[in-house]
Amino acid sequence: MTERRVNRGRRRFLVGATGVMGAVGAMGAAVPFVASWQPSARALAAGAPVRVDIAKLAPGQQVTVAWRGRPVWLVHRTPAMIERTRGFDPDRLRDPESRTPQQPPYADGPLRAIKPEIGVLVGICTHLGCSPVYRPEPGQPAFGSDWPGGYFCPCHGSKFDLAGRVFTNVPAPLNLEVPPHRYERDSVVVIGEDPEVADG
Incomplete structure (x- = not known):
């Protein structure tokens, strides 16, 4: 039992x-x-699109997001920033008309943007890959009294305006890259997709 x-x-x-x-x-x-x-992670690194809500991005502010493992800046340019960028002396810029294709064709003109008030730039210096710092205030003594506001690379001294156009007489050879992007809504930017994707 x-x-x-x-x-x-x-x-x-x-x-x-x-x-x-x-x-x-x-x-x-x-x-x-x-x-x-x-x-x-491999698909994300290969360039999966990134959606960014910019509804709370105040005029003058910048936000950084990651796309393809790189920093992408979205800056909300004020009317004064837009005016200074459009009116900046083209002789002080290496490629003021952005003839070297560092941006998609729909982001042309002096502001290199779909919407004048929103700049979208890859935050990597075109010299040796450092990340420049955002210095939007005009006339900073460290950069010269005619500084229009923009980006300064602390590694080797390259300077870019608020549209990412490179100054003359600095090490960086090219303007900052403008990534493919589109507006899903007025307040949502999709980094990594062209506008034709939505239309097609």
């Missing part, structure tokens, strides 16, 4: 343990399967 009870107890234990192990195995298989639905 005792031997039979022990066997039944052992059987219950083995059946229960097998059920628990089966459940653990099913969970182990389900987690990677569900995770496979999410974009991989």
Whole structure:
């Protein structure tokens, strides 16, 4: 009698343990399967689009987001910033008309933007890949009394205006890159997609 009870107890234990192990195995298989639905780090690094809500971006402010592992700046330019950028002396800029294609064709003109008030720039200096700093205030003594506001690279002294156009006589050879982008709504910018994607 005792031997039979022990066997039944052992059987219950083995059946229960097998059920628990089966459940653990099913969970182990389900987690990677569900995770496979999410974009991989490789896909994100390859350029999955990034949506940015700029509704709370105040005039004069800048926000930084990551796209393709690089910083992308979105700056809300004030009317005064726009006027200074448009009116800046083109002789002080290496490529004032942005003839070297560092931007998509829909982001042309002196402001290099779809909307004049919103600048979208890759925040990497075109010299050796440092990240410039945002210095929007005009006339800063460190940059000269005619400084219109813009970006300064602390690594080797390159300067860019608020449209990312590079100054003359600095190490950086090119304007800052303008990434592909479009407006999903007035307050949402999609970095990494051209406007034609939405239209097509």
